[in-house]
Amino acid sequence: MVNPRTDAELSAAVQNALQTLLPQIRAEIREEFRTSSGPSDSGLGRDLGR
Template identity: 90%
Template sequence: QMVNTRTDAELAAAVQNALQTLLPQIHAEIREVEFSIDLIPGAKPISKSPYRMAPIELKDLKDQLQELLERGFIR
């Protein structure tokens, strides 16, 4: 029977090391994509009232949107 002797700290360090090695390569492969939505002439936007969110969910959403704005993924 095989016994894994790695501790949680060692495993976390190994994962962090692997991510630091791989992420720069992945980031270098990301290219800007031209994207557009074709609109139907004369079509009107859907009217839908916003729904409520719990304060913690709203804060998380705002934080995620701010990060996406800062990274340039959304404008």
């Protein structure tokens, strides 16, 4: 059986980790969309134009 205090401590640790990592995750997602949307959009336009 799991100790409720252990659950609370685990929950707090997970929340702290997420709060620490979220800014980096958001920045990486923004960078992925920024770098991948340009070439894919222009490639789509070229393919449809032919």
